[in-house]
Amino acid sequence: MSQLINNLNKNICFIGAGNMSTAIIAGLIKKGFPSDKIMASNPSTPKLDTLAADFRIKVTQDNQEAVDFANIIIMAVKPQMMQQVCSDLVFSQDKVLVSIAAGIKVDRLSSFSRHTSPIIRVMPNTPSAIGLGMSGIYASDDVNEADTQMLVQIMSSVGKAIIVKNEEDIDTVIAAAGSSPAYFFLIAEAMQKEVINMGMSPEQARILIEQAMLGSATLMQQSPSLEFCTLRANVTSKGGTTAKAVESLQQSNINDIMAKAMRSAVKRAQEMSKQF
Protein backbone atom coordinates (compact mmCIF):
# COMPACT_ATOMS: atom_id res chain seq x y z
CA MET A 1 0.00 0.00 0.00
CA SER A 2 2.82 2.34 0.86
CA GLN A 3 4.30 1.87 -2.63
CA LEU A 4 0.90 2.60 -4.22
CA ILE A 5 0.49 5.81 -2.31
CA ASN A 6 4.00 6.93 -3.31
CA ASN A 7 3.12 6.35 -6.95
CA LEU A 8 -0.24 8.11 -6.81
CA ASN A 9 1.16 11.17 -8.57
CA LYS A 10 -1.66 13.47 -7.44
CA ASN A 11 -1.57 16.64 -5.40
CA ILE A 12 -3.78 16.75 -2.31
CA CYS A 13 -4.91 19.86 -0.47
CA PHE A 14 -6.60 20.24 2.88
CA ILE A 15 -8.92 23.22 3.32
CA GLY A 16 -8.84 23.76 7.09
CA ALA A 17 -5.73 22.69 8.98
CA GLY A 18 -7.35 21.42 12.17
CA ASN A 19 -7.31 18.18 14.14
CA MET A 20 -8.56 15.86 11.42
CA SER A 21 -6.45 17.31 8.60
CA THR A 22 -3.39 17.12 10.82
CA ALA A 23 -4.16 13.49 11.63
CA ILE A 24 -4.51 12.50 7.95
CA ILE A 25 -1.45 14.52 6.89
CA ALA A 26 0.62 12.90 9.67
CA GLY A 27 -0.53 9.47 8.52
CA LEU A 28 0.20 10.16 4.84
CA ILE A 29 3.68 11.49 5.56
CA LYS A 30 4.42 8.48 7.79
CA LYS A 31 3.52 6.26 4.83
CA GLY A 32 5.96 8.11 2.61
CA PHE A 33 3.52 10.27 0.62
CA PRO A 34 5.69 13.10 -0.82
CA SER A 35 5.39 16.22 1.32
CA ASP A 36 5.64 18.54 -1.70
CA LYS A 37 2.40 17.04 -3.04
CA ILE A 38 0.40 18.15 0.01
CA MET A 39 -0.81 21.69 0.69
CA ALA A 40 -2.88 22.87 3.67
CA SER A 41 -4.74 26.15 3.96
CA ASN A 42 -6.04 27.89 7.03
CA PRO A 43 -6.93 31.51 7.86
CA SER A 44 -4.44 31.77 10.73
CA THR A 45 -0.76 30.82 10.64
CA PRO A 46 0.11 28.95 13.88
CA LYS A 47 -1.31 25.59 12.73
CA LEU A 48 0.19 26.09 9.25
CA ASP A 49 3.59 26.87 10.77
CA THR A 50 3.43 23.69 12.84
CA LEU A 51 2.41 21.59 9.81
CA ALA A 52 5.17 23.10 7.68
CA ALA A 53 7.75 22.52 10.42
CA ASP A 54 6.61 19.00 11.33
CA PHE A 55 5.89 17.60 7.87
CA ARG A 56 7.54 19.98 5.36
CA ILE A 57 4.24 20.29 3.46
CA LYS A 58 3.21 23.39 1.49
CA VAL A 59 0.96 25.83 3.33
CA THR A 60 -1.13 28.85 2.40
CA GLN A 61 -3.69 31.21 3.86
CA ASP A 62 -5.40 31.36 0.48
CA ASN A 63 -7.93 28.53 0.03
CA GLN A 64 -8.16 29.06 -3.74
CA GLU A 65 -4.38 28.67 -4.07
CA ALA A 66 -4.70 25.28 -2.37
CA VAL A 67 -7.61 24.27 -4.64
CA ASP A 68 -5.67 25.31 -7.75
CA PHE A 69 -2.64 23.29 -6.60
CA ALA A 70 -4.55 20.08 -5.97
CA ASN A 71 -6.17 17.25 -7.90
CA ILE A 72 -7.87 16.08 -4.70
CA ILE A 73 -9.40 18.72 -2.47
CA ILE A 74 -10.17 17.64 1.07
CA MET A 75 -12.66 20.00 2.70
CA ALA A 76 -11.93 19.80 6.42
CA VAL A 77 -13.57 22.82 7.99
CA LYS A 78 -16.31 22.61 10.62
CA PRO A 79 -19.72 21.78 9.11
CA GLN A 80 -21.10 25.23 9.96
CA MET A 81 -18.26 26.82 7.93
CA MET A 82 -18.64 24.60 4.88
CA GLN A 83 -21.16 26.66 2.92
CA GLN A 84 -19.27 29.91 3.26
CA VAL A 85 -15.89 28.35 2.51
CA CYS A 86 -17.15 26.39 -0.54
CA SER A 87 -19.08 29.30 -2.01
CA ASP A 88 -15.90 31.38 -2.12
CA LEU A 89 -14.07 28.72 -4.17
CA VAL A 90 -13.89 27.85 -7.84
CA PHE A 91 -13.58 24.12 -8.45
CA SER A 92 -13.43 22.32 -11.77
CA GLN A 93 -14.70 19.08 -13.18
CA ASP A 94 -11.22 17.50 -13.41
CA LYS A 95 -10.71 17.69 -9.63
CA VAL A 96 -12.25 15.51 -6.94
CA LEU A 97 -13.92 17.25 -4.02
CA VAL A 98 -13.79 15.27 -0.80
CA SER A 99 -15.74 16.37 2.26
CA ILE A 100 -14.93 14.91 5.65
CA ALA A 101 -17.62 17.01 7.37
CA ALA A 102 -20.22 15.25 9.45
CA GLY A 103 -23.84 15.87 8.53
CA ILE A 104 -23.53 17.62 5.16
CA LYS A 105 -24.92 15.60 2.32
CA VAL A 106 -23.64 15.51 -1.24
CA ASP A 107 -26.68 17.40 -2.58
CA ARG A 108 -26.07 20.24 -0.13
CA LEU A 109 -22.36 20.28 -0.84
CA SER A 110 -22.92 20.54 -4.58
CA SER A 111 -25.30 23.46 -4.05
CA PHE A 112 -22.63 25.45 -2.16
CA SER A 113 -20.58 26.28 -5.23
CA ARG A 114 -21.50 27.18 -8.80
CA HIS A 115 -18.39 25.44 -10.11
CA THR A 116 -18.49 21.95 -8.80
CA SER A 117 -16.39 18.79 -9.01
CA PRO A 118 -17.42 15.18 -8.44
CA ILE A 119 -18.02 14.79 -4.69
CA ILE A 120 -16.91 12.03 -2.34
CA ARG A 121 -17.75 11.97 1.36
CA VAL A 122 -15.21 10.42 3.67
CA MET A 123 -15.74 9.87 7.37
CA PRO A 124 -12.31 9.28 8.93
CA ASN A 125 -11.18 9.27 12.55
CA THR A 126 -8.20 10.70 14.43
CA PRO A 127 -6.24 7.41 14.81
CA SER A 128 -5.44 8.02 11.11
CA ALA A 129 -2.51 10.02 12.53
CA ILE A 130 -0.78 6.77 13.52
CA GLY A 131 -1.90 4.68 10.56
CA LEU A 132 -4.74 3.06 12.50
CA GLY A 133 -7.61 5.14 11.16
CA MET A 134 -11.00 3.84 10.11
CA SER A 135 -12.82 5.57 7.27
CA GLY A 136 -16.13 5.13 5.53
CA ILE A 137 -16.29 6.37 1.93
CA TYR A 138 -19.40 7.33 -0.01
CA ALA A 139 -19.05 8.35 -3.67
CA SER A 140 -21.88 10.22 -5.36
CA ASP A 141 -23.20 9.04 -8.74
CA ASP A 142 -20.98 11.35 -10.79
CA VAL A 143 -17.74 9.99 -9.31
CA ASN A 144 -15.98 7.46 -11.49
CA GLU A 145 -14.74 4.15 -10.12
CA ALA A 146 -11.06 5.12 -10.54
CA ASP A 147 -11.51 8.19 -8.32
CA THR A 148 -13.42 6.19 -5.71
CA GLN A 149 -10.61 3.61 -5.64
CA MET A 150 -8.05 6.42 -5.38
CA LEU A 151 -9.78 7.64 -2.21
CA VAL A 152 -9.90 4.08 -0.86
CA GLN A 153 -6.15 3.91 -1.52
CA ILE A 154 -5.46 7.24 0.20
CA MET A 155 -7.54 6.43 3.29
CA SER A 156 -6.21 2.87 3.41
CA SER A 157 -2.73 4.31 3.63
CA VAL A 158 -3.67 5.84 7.00
CA GLY A 159 -5.71 2.90 8.27
CA LYS A 160 -8.62 0.86 6.96
CA ALA A 161 -11.37 2.04 4.63
CA ILE A 162 -14.74 0.70 3.56
CA ILE A 163 -17.05 1.91 0.82
CA VAL A 164 -20.68 2.47 1.79
CA LYS A 165 -23.34 2.35 -0.90
CA ASN A 166 -25.97 4.50 0.86
CA GLU A 167 -25.22 8.03 1.99
CA GLU A 168 -27.15 7.45 5.24
CA ASP A 169 -24.55 4.84 6.17
CA ILE A 170 -22.01 7.63 6.62
CA ASP A 171 -23.96 8.59 9.76
CA THR A 172 -23.59 5.04 11.04
CA VAL A 173 -19.86 5.22 10.29
CA ILE A 174 -19.76 8.40 12.41
CA ALA A 175 -21.47 6.63 15.34
CA ALA A 176 -19.29 3.51 15.07
CA ALA A 177 -15.87 4.86 14.08
CA GLY A 178 -15.69 8.66 13.53
CA SER A 179 -16.87 9.57 17.02
CA SER A 180 -16.09 6.32 18.82
CA PRO A 181 -12.47 7.07 19.75
CA ALA A 182 -14.03 9.65 22.10
CA TYR A 183 -16.17 6.93 23.74
CA PHE A 184 -13.09 4.81 24.34
CA PHE A 185 -11.17 7.79 25.74
CA LEU A 186 -14.14 8.57 28.02
CA ILE A 187 -14.13 5.00 29.34
CA ALA A 188 -10.35 5.27 29.82
CA GLU A 189 -10.82 8.54 31.75
CA ALA A 190 -13.47 6.99 34.01
CA MET A 191 -11.31 3.93 34.68
CA GLN A 192 -8.22 6.04 35.34
CA LYS A 193 -10.14 8.07 37.95
CA GLU A 194 -11.17 4.88 39.73
CA VAL A 195 -7.68 3.34 39.68
CA ILE A 196 -6.44 6.56 41.31
CA ASN A 197 -9.29 6.38 43.85
CA MET A 198 -8.12 2.86 44.63
CA GLY A 199 -4.71 4.27 45.56
CA MET A 200 -2.45 3.94 42.53
CA SER A 201 -0.66 6.76 40.72
CA PRO A 202 -2.04 8.42 37.55
CA GLU A 203 0.96 7.05 35.62
CA GLN A 204 0.34 3.49 36.79
CA ALA A 205 -3.39 3.93 36.07
CA ARG A 206 -2.59 5.12 32.57
CA ILE A 207 -0.31 2.24 31.68
CA LEU A 208 -2.73 -0.35 33.12
CA ILE A 209 -5.67 0.96 31.09
CA GLU A 210 -3.77 1.85 27.94
CA GLN A 211 -2.15 -1.57 27.70
CA ALA A 212 -5.38 -3.42 28.56
CA MET A 213 -7.22 -1.51 25.80
CA LEU A 214 -4.44 -2.03 23.29
CA GLY A 215 -4.23 -5.73 24.15
CA SER A 216 -8.00 -6.16 23.88
CA ALA A 217 -8.20 -4.33 20.53
CA THR A 218 -5.27 -6.33 19.15
CA LEU A 219 -6.78 -9.58 20.42
CA MET A 220 -10.06 -8.74 18.65
CA GLN A 221 -8.19 -8.03 15.44
CA GLN A 222 -6.05 -11.14 15.65
CA SER A 223 -8.99 -13.43 16.47
CA PRO A 224 -11.28 -12.87 13.48
CA SER A 225 -13.06 -16.19 14.01
CA LEU A 226 -14.05 -15.33 17.58
CA GLU A 227 -17.13 -13.20 18.23
CA PHE A 228 -16.69 -10.32 20.68
CA CYS A 229 -18.95 -12.19 23.14
CA THR A 230 -16.62 -15.22 23.02
CA LEU A 231 -13.59 -13.05 23.72
CA ARG A 232 -15.53 -11.64 26.68
CA ALA A 233 -16.49 -15.13 27.87
CA ASN A 234 -12.81 -16.14 27.75
CA VAL A 235 -12.02 -13.50 30.39
CA THR A 236 -15.02 -14.29 32.54
CA SER A 237 -14.34 -17.09 35.03
CA LYS A 238 -17.50 -18.53 36.54
CA GLY A 239 -18.02 -17.03 39.96
CA GLY A 240 -14.99 -14.77 39.50
CA THR A 241 -14.20 -11.08 39.48
CA THR A 242 -14.96 -10.31 35.81
CA ALA A 243 -18.38 -11.89 36.12
CA LYS A 244 -19.22 -9.44 38.90
CA ALA A 245 -17.93 -6.44 36.93
CA VAL A 246 -19.77 -7.49 33.76
CA GLU A 247 -22.94 -8.15 35.75
CA SER A 248 -22.68 -4.63 37.19
CA LEU A 249 -22.28 -3.14 33.69
CA GLN A 250 -25.23 -5.15 32.39
CA GLN A 251 -27.38 -4.09 35.34
CA SER A 252 -26.51 -0.51 34.38
CA ASN A 253 -27.80 -1.36 30.87
CA ILE A 254 -24.53 -1.02 28.99
CA ASN A 255 -26.25 -2.08 25.73
CA ASP A 256 -28.87 0.64 26.10
CA ILE A 257 -26.24 3.19 27.12
CA MET A 258 -24.18 2.50 23.97
CA ALA A 259 -27.22 2.33 21.70
CA LYS A 260 -28.48 5.65 23.05
CA ALA A 261 -25.07 7.31 22.60
CA MET A 262 -24.70 6.05 19.04
CA ARG A 263 -28.24 7.05 18.11
CA SER A 264 -27.55 10.51 19.56
CA ALA A 265 -24.56 10.84 17.21
CA VAL A 266 -26.68 9.79 14.21
CA LYS A 267 -29.50 12.12 15.26
CA ARG A 268 -27.07 15.02 15.50
CA ALA A 269 -25.69 14.25 12.02
CA GLN A 270 -29.27 14.26 10.69
CA GLU A 271 -29.98 17.58 12.43
CA MET A 272 -26.77 19.04 11.01
CA SER A 273 -27.84 18.01 7.51
CA LYS A 274 -30.82 20.36 7.91
CA GLN A 275 -29.01 23.04 9.90
CA PHE A 276 -25.90 23.72 7.77
Ligand SMILES: NC(=O)C1=CN([C@@H]2O[C@H](COP(=O)(O)OP(=O)(O)OC[C@H]3O[C@@H](n4cnc5c(N)ncnc54)[C@H](O)[C@@H]3O)[C@@H](O)[C@H]2O)C=CC1
Ligand atom coordinates in the same frame (compact mmCIF):
# COMPACT_ATOMS: atom_id res chain seq x y z
N1 LIG B 1 -12.00 15.54 14.71
C1 LIG B 1 -12.48 14.38 14.33
O1 LIG B 1 -12.29 13.34 15.00
C2 LIG B 1 -13.24 14.25 13.04
C3 LIG B 1 -13.68 15.37 12.35
N2 LIG B 1 -14.38 15.24 11.19
C4 LIG B 1 -14.83 16.42 10.44
O2 LIG B 1 -13.68 17.13 10.09
C5 LIG B 1 -13.98 18.52 9.99
C6 LIG B 1 -12.95 19.31 10.77
O3 LIG B 1 -12.99 18.88 12.12
P1 LIG B 1 -11.76 19.14 13.08
O4 LIG B 1 -10.49 18.94 12.35
O5 LIG B 1 -12.03 18.35 14.30
O6 LIG B 1 -11.97 20.69 13.38
P2 LIG B 1 -10.90 21.82 13.73
O7 LIG B 1 -11.64 22.95 14.33
O8 LIG B 1 -9.76 21.22 14.48
O9 LIG B 1 -10.37 22.25 12.27
C7 LIG B 1 -11.04 23.12 11.42
C8 LIG B 1 -10.01 24.09 10.84
O10 LIG B 1 -10.64 24.89 9.86
C9 LIG B 1 -10.05 26.16 9.94
N3 LIG B 1 -10.87 27.16 9.29
C10 LIG B 1 -11.81 27.99 9.81
N4 LIG B 1 -12.30 28.81 8.87
C11 LIG B 1 -11.66 28.50 7.70
C12 LIG B 1 -11.71 29.02 6.39
N5 LIG B 1 -12.53 29.99 6.05
N6 LIG B 1 -10.90 28.47 5.47
C13 LIG B 1 -10.04 27.47 5.77
N7 LIG B 1 -9.95 26.95 7.01
C14 LIG B 1 -10.74 27.46 7.96
C15 LIG B 1 -9.87 26.39 11.42
O11 LIG B 1 -8.94 27.43 11.67
C16 LIG B 1 -9.40 25.03 11.86
O12 LIG B 1 -7.99 24.94 11.83
C17 LIG B 1 -15.39 18.72 10.52
O13 LIG B 1 -16.25 18.96 9.45
C18 LIG B 1 -15.70 17.39 11.21
O14 LIG B 1 -17.07 17.05 11.07
C19 LIG B 1 -14.64 14.01 10.64
C20 LIG B 1 -14.24 12.88 11.27
C21 LIG B 1 -13.53 12.90 12.54
Ligand SMILES: O=C(O)[C@@H]1CCC=N1
Ligand atom coordinates in the same frame (compact mmCIF):
# COMPACT_ATOMS: atom_id res chain seq x y z
O1 LIG C 1 -17.73 15.39 16.50
C1 LIG C 1 -17.87 15.52 15.28
O2 LIG C 1 -18.88 16.10 14.82
C2 LIG C 1 -16.83 14.96 14.34
C3 LIG C 1 -17.39 13.91 13.43
C4 LIG C 1 -16.83 12.62 13.92
C5 LIG C 1 -15.84 12.99 14.92
N1 LIG C 1 -15.81 14.28 15.10
